[in-house]
Amino acid sequence: MSGPVPSPLYRRIYRWVRAVPRGQVVTYGQVGRAVGATPRIVGFAMGALDRGSDVPWHRVINRLGRISPRGGGEGRQKALLEAEGVAFDGAGRIDLSRFGWAGPNPFD
DNA sequence: TTGTTGACTCTGA
């Protein structure tokens, strides 16, 4: 049902991103390292997501703590993050040392 | 099959 099935790598990316807790963010590079993909692939996978997917795509940002620009949609991502309690500074950046998620059980 | 593209990151200046 529901359209084309994404590649195993994409599904691995989606599953990892889905584990990101509410109110926290991760970077493309971080996801890539975790699932064995390059940051570009992660961004590509996010762009391939459907609108009603359960993947918190808005919690994925670049290493600068900023929302990657693309034609309109950054405003919605920023609003979604703010709704979760993520704070932006005057330059529209997020403090990764504070809101960045270290990953699933980093001590394991 | 080849060539182009892209929601990135790294390094050097």
Place this chain on the structure above:
DNA sequence: CTCAGAGCCAACA
């Protein structure tokens, strides 16, 4: 801090 160039690899035509 910012800016520019190179590398990167899967998806798509």
